[in-house]
Amino acid sequence: MLRIELEPRATASHFMRWGAPLLALLLTVLVIAPILALAGLPPLETLRIFFLSPLSSLNGLSEWLLKASPLILIALGLTVGFRANVWNIGAEGMYTIGAICAGWLALRYGDAGAHFWLLPAMMLAGALGGAAWAAIPAFLKTTANTSEILVSLMLNYVAALLLSYLVNGPMQDPQGLNYPQTALFEPSAMFSTPFAGLRINASMFITLVAVPLAWLLLERSFLGFQLSVSGAAPAAARYAGFSQTRLTWISLSISGATAGLAGMMEAAGPLGQLTPVISPGYGFAAIIVAFIGRLRPVGVVFGGLLLSLLYLGGEAVQMSLNVPASLSRCVQGTLLFFLLAGDVLILYRLRLRSP
Amino acid sequence: MALGLDVAPDLDVASRLELRRITKRYGGLTANDAVSLSVAPGEIHAVLGENGAGKSTLMKIIYGAIQPDEGEIFWEGENVVMSSPAVARRLGVSMVYQHFSLFETVSVVENIVLTSPGRFNLPALAMRIKELGERYGLPVDPYRLLHHLSVGERQRVEILRCLLQSPKLLILDEPTSVLTPPAARRLFEVLRTLAAAGCSIVYISHKLEEIRDLCDNATVLRAGKVVSTARPKEVSAADLARMMVGTAIAAVARAVAPPDPEQAPRLEVRRLSTSSEGPFGVTLRDIGLSVHGGEIVGIAGVSGNGQRELLAVLNGEIPCAQEAVLLSGEPVGHLGVAERRRRGLAFAPEERLGRGAVPDLTLEENGLLTGHRRGAVRGGLIDRGTTTLFAQNIIEQFDVHCRGPAATAASLSGGNLQKFIVGREIGLAPAVLIVSQPTWGVDVAAAAFLRQRLIDLSRHGAAVLVISEDLEELLEICDRIAVLYQGRLSAAMPRHATDIEQIGLLMAGVGLSAEAAA
Numbered sequence: 001m002l003r004i005e006l007e008p009r010a011t012a013s014h015f016m017r018w019g020a021p022l023l024a025l026l027l028t029v030l031v032i033a034p035i036l037a038l039a040g041l042p043p044l045e046t047l048r049i050f051f052l053s054p055l056s057s058l059n060g061l062s063e064w065l066l067k068a069s070p071l072i073l074i075a076l077g078l079t080v081g082f083r084a085n086v087w088n089i090g091a092e093g094m095y096t097i098g099a100i101c102a103g104w105l106a107l108r109y110g111d112a113g114a115h116f117w118l119l120p121a122m123m124l125a126g127a128l129g130g131a132a133w134a135a136i137p138a139f140l141k142t143t144a145n146t147s148e149i150l151v152s153l154m155l156n157y158v159a160a161l162l163l164s165y166l167v168n169g170p171m172q173d174p175q176g177l178n179y180p181q182t183a184l185f186e187p188s189a190m191f192s193t194p195f196a197g198l199r200i201n202a203s204m205f206i207t208l209v210a211v212p213l214a215w216l217l218l219e220r221s222f223l224g225f226q227l228s229v230s231g232a233a234p235a236a237a238r239y240a241g242f243s244q245t246r247l248t249w250i251s252l253s254i255s256g257a258t259a260g261l262a263g264m265m266e267a268a269g270p271l272g273q274l275t276p277v278i279s280p281g282y283g284f285a286a287i288i289v290a291f292i293g294r295l296r297p298v299g300v301v302f303g304g305l306l307l308s309l310l311y312l313g314g315e316a317v318q319m320s321l322n323v324p325a326s327l328s329r330c331v332q333g334t335l336l337f338f339l340l341a342g343d344v345l346i347l348y349r350l351r352l353r354s355p
Numbered sequence: 356m357a358l359g360l361d362v363a364p365d366l367d368v369a370s371r372l373e374l375r376r377i378t379k380r381y382g383g384l385t386a387n388d389a390v391s392l393s394v395a396p397g398e399i400h401a402v403l404g405e406n407g408a409g410k411s412t413l414m415k416i417i418y419g420a421i422q423p424d425e426g427e428i429f430w431e432g433e434n435v436v437m438s439s440p441a442v443a444r445r446l447g448v449s450m451v452y453q454h455f456s457l458f459e460t461v462s463v464v465e466n467i468v469l470t471s472p473g474r475f476n477l478p479a480l481a482m483r484i485k486e487l488g489e490r491y492g493l494p495v496d497p498y499r500l501l502h503h504l505s506v507g508e509r510q511r512v513e514i515l516r517c518l519l520q521s522p523k524l525l526i527l528d529e530p531t532s533v534l535t536p537p538a539a540r541r542l543f544e545v546l547r548t549l550a551a552a553g554c555s556i557v558y559i560s561h562k563l564e565e566i567r568d569l570c571d572n573a574t575v576l577r578a579g580k581v582v583s584t585a586r587p588k589e590v591s592a593a594d595l596a597r598m599m600v601g602t603a604i605a606a607v608a609r610a611v612a613p614p615d616p617e618q619a620p621r622l623e624v625r626r627l628s629t630s631s632e633g634p635f636g637v638t639l640r641d642i643g644l645s646v647h648g649g650e651i652v653g654i655a656g657v658s659g660n661g662q663r664e665l666l667a668v669l670n671g672e673i674p675c676a677q678e679a680v681l682l683s684g685e686p687v688g689h690l691g692v693a694e695r696r697r698r699g700l701a702f703a704p705e706e707r708l709g710r711g712a713v714p715d716l717t718l719e720e721n722g723l724l725t726g727h728r729r730g731a732v733r734g735g736l737i738d739r740g741t742t743t744l745f746a747q748n749i750i751e752q753f754d755v756h757c758r759g760p761a762a763t764a765a766s767l768s769g770g771n772l773q774k775f776i777v778g779r780e781i782g783l784a785p786a787v788l789i790v791s792q793p794t795w796g797v798d799v800a801a802a803a804f805l806r807q808r809l810i811d812l813s814r815h816g817a818a819v820l821v822i823s824e825d826l827e828e829l830l831e832i833c834d835r836i837a838v839l840y841q842g843r844l845s846a847a848m849p850r851h852a853t854d855i856e857q858i859g860l861l862m863a864g865v866g867l868s869a870e871a872a873a
Contacts (some may be wrong), residue, residue: 010384010766222732225723228716235710238672239702240724241692 006348016345023345024338032331039327049320050313050331062200064308066270069207070095070262072304074286076214076256079295081251083218084227085234088252090137090152091259092283093159094130098260099267100163101129103274106189106267107171107182122264123206130260131253133159138252142245148252156283164276171274182274190268203265212257215297227251259283276300280311291340310335369432371396371555372417372448372524377426379412387423388579394524399546399556401566401587403599404576405798407768410559413576414526417557418450419443440492447523451513452531457501464497467516480519487518491545506659507538514545524555531565532795532824535657536859543569561599561799575599600800613784620645621818622669622787623681623699629664629673637661639668642844644837646787646818651809652847653833654822655858661842662822666791669820670702671695683786696725703777705795705822707769711776711850714765718757721764722746722779729783747780752776754804770797777805781812788812789820794828806832826855826862839865 013019033043054060074091102122109118131349137151151315164180166172173183191201218224230247237244262282271278288305293299314328370393379387384408394400404410404816415421417428418704428435430446437443458465464481471480481497488494493511501509510530517525527546531539546569552558560566566573567587575583575598583598585597624644641659646652656662667673671692680688682698690698708714712721723731731741746760753774757767764772773794780788793809794802810832813819822839823829829836835847838861845861 216736220736222723222727222737224733225720225727225737228714229724232715233709233713235706236713236724239670239692239704239710241671241694241696243691243693 003353005351005353006344007351009347009349012346013349016342020342021339021347024335024342027338027342028331028335029354031334035330036327037198039323041323041327042319046317046321046323047331050317050328051309053316053320054309054312058195059197059198060312061194062195062198064305064312065204066200067311068304068308069204069285070266070282071289071307072301073207073210073262073265074255074259074282074290075293075300075304076210076297077255078286078290079214079293079297079300080218080224080227080254083224083231084247084251085231086248086251086255088134088137088152088255089149089287090134090155090283091255091286092279092281093152093156094133094256094259095164095263095266095279095283096156096159097133098126098130098263099274099278100166100263101125101260102264103171103182103185106185110186110189115188119191119268122189122268126260126264126267127257128260130258130263131256133260134252134256135249138249141252142248148248163274163278167219167276173273180276185268190272191265199270202267203269206261206265206329208291211297211301214300218297223250226293259286288336292336294343306339369855370394371398371431372411372557373429374417375427375429377413377415377416377423377428379409379421380422385579387416389426390483390576390579392574392581392584394555396523396555397550397553398559399550399570401570401573402557402559402576403524403561403563403566403573403595405561405599405800406770407578407798408576408599409579410576412527414528414557414577417443417524418448418526420832426691444520447521448526449517449520449522449524450526450528451510451517452528455509455513457509457512459502460500462498462500463495463504463512466501466512467497467519470516470863471519475738483519484515487515491518491548492541492699493545501577506657507534510534510542518549524556524557525549526557529561529796530558531560531562535862536826536855537863539565563587563595566595567592577601596799600798604774618647619684620647620681621683622646622789622820623684624669625681627668627675627679629668629675637664637842639664639842641654644820644844644847646820648786648816648818649813650834651813651819651821651832653829653836654820654839654844655826655829655836656822656824656839656862658824660839662791662839664842665839665844666704666789666822669789670700670704683871687778697728698791700723701780701783701785701787702789703780703791703793705792707772707776708765712764712772715763715765717746717758717761718750718755718767718775719743719746721775722749722760724779726779726783732873749775749778749782752782753808770801774799774801774805781808785817787818787820789822791822792824793821794825795823802828826858829858830855838862 027149029047036043051207054064078088078091102125105118105122105125109115136155137148140146140151141148155185160271167182168180171182173179173181176183191203193199193201226237226242227247229240230242230244234244243267263278265279285307289300289303292303292306293301296318310332315334317323317328318325375391376389377387377391390409390413392400402410402413412421416423418439419440419442422438428437435446438536464477464484467484468475468477468480484495484497495508495511495515498615504512530542534542534735546556558566558570570587573585573587573595574581575585577599585595585598587595622645624642627639627642629639637660640664644652650735663671668675671690671694675688677686677689680686682695682700687695687698704710713724719742723737723742726745729745731738731745743760749755750757753766755775755778756771767775777790777793777817790809793805797805806828809819810822821829821833832849833850835849836853836858837847838845838858840862841864
């Protein structure tokens, strides 16, 4: 019988760095096309609408970047922690707390005319709120050796319930007919939308600035080096005297701050108010983005753009072809699976072997 | 080149195991290049070679763990394919690994039953273990828990586990690296008994005297090829070393005598005691030690007697009482690794991959691991130029064979990585250097080189502390030697006032204070 073996390469393959994602795309088409055909859908047309139609209009491009921006920002922060084996699964909660903090400022000061400082203050509040939420798992991990995975994960639900309580109670819009939502933010508490008719807004620049900063931190700074060492070989980090406590605090604070900032961007951007659900799962999707991006800042940009496209494409085929939601999820899942699995070919090669 | 076919001993049976032109390639590297050797029943056959010469690959091929690309294996005259360790075991091949794979928390017999075929019957198996142990002089109580056993006893368990399968061929990989000299001599007796009963033994080692003492034939590997075969008893250790390395080995040279030890010591340990971390750790008791600038002090002892704990305390990874450790006269017991390094401490641990170096990072980055204080970090950013230069210098000065500063640590052989790590720490120009097992698993030439560099460093004024299991090494380079046994340290004896016998006894716990030996 023919055996397939994975053989380590002497050096990482540069070809596969780019080839693996293309291969993943090809395999996805090969797997998905028959499934679509079985469901009675025209395979190529469906895939075209899935992957290309969202990008064929200005509004589509605007929506694409609008979704990609928070995903990229959160994933950049998570990458900092993942490099150091600090597994923050709580970005969703940090995002929520960031939106709440910023929203409180917007509602408290938004009505008294245009404050030039309001939006920067909201950004600060969002980032600090997210970081404060992340401080809980950081404190518990460094003092009581708890698992940051469990603590941060469970805090997601706490944050979601807190938001639900607030929009049903203290922060509820008095003129809102008892709907569970806050009042709409005033324009001074919102990002400007430079293109009429499009939802894309100025918060895009935050992500644009965050990418080179993250690159500098992860790829060029000594702190980034310490994080990588601590993740790849904890014993080597202890041996060299890199403080695990310090690195845990730093990485959780950074990932909390970026998630909180993303929450603020969403609240002060497309939402313009707080409602019980303010995230389509950005905090969880960003985990996938970080890994599709191979824990590198530039990769994360590509990963965020791709995942955002998958969201839009999934909606597009549901609307235009009546494709069931489960089938569009199937396409998303297949592509992500092949993308993540394909990366093994960078360090390994396949060998067919007959015994 | 000799093919090994002509060295079959004059026994009346044909060879038990014969390898014919075994070749194994990994990518561009040929680990075994047309290797042939043959082992007769009852023969003790040494496989000798430097690190990276291809010994481990060859053993794994014999044991069926990996498959050769070319070549044939004959077992008792029949061409066989060792497609898996299970197949090899069924034929009668057993292997004692250098690093044991035993479970700490369960008993001897429970450890062994895990790998025994047949029905699960603990009392019967315990009986057999006792019987076999008595027959071969390997006494072990089958019901004792593993973590109560010394390293030597654990090795007995490993060997007994192999013997239970009635092996026809036993492979031992550097078995004496964990034994005291008397325990090693007992092991040799066992192996001779086994061989006399007809079991073939393949013995991997780089300790030449042992091979001359024990083995009938030797196959010498260099760079994957058989370069020579010899009868070890008929040639000198120097001859064997020359075959293995290809050139003669220079003895270490001491340029000048150590300076006056009247000055204050650079490193001092006073009444250091720790409580053990967890049930399998060792408690350090009342340790006192001083190392002066210009001298090398050695700590001998079988590993597992507190070396790991002592090193972690000295490096600052485990805190201790402030006054228990002094660097250049100042108490540093309460300070962490970073602060101690800032004060001139350097340390090369025995675990190279994962502690001394990060496997997937480049040599450049691994130089940065402890070398970052030498101007390689400015304004929080890494200065690539300085980093590359630092790694490049280590590579050149310590003759590290690699593809340059961008090679990953994992791509280096053990010996070359060790040269890089020790080179890095020496390159920091430390006031105090602590080295653990400086030449463990390192080939003869590289070991001699590293020892010379340690001597040079000390003669330039640094205080050097060497912890090693290799007694000959300590006697060769150290000015004073102390012995660590069950968490207690003996007084440091001047090298000229002691010998391998006395230290060997101390290592076995004989001659320490009555309280310690109890």
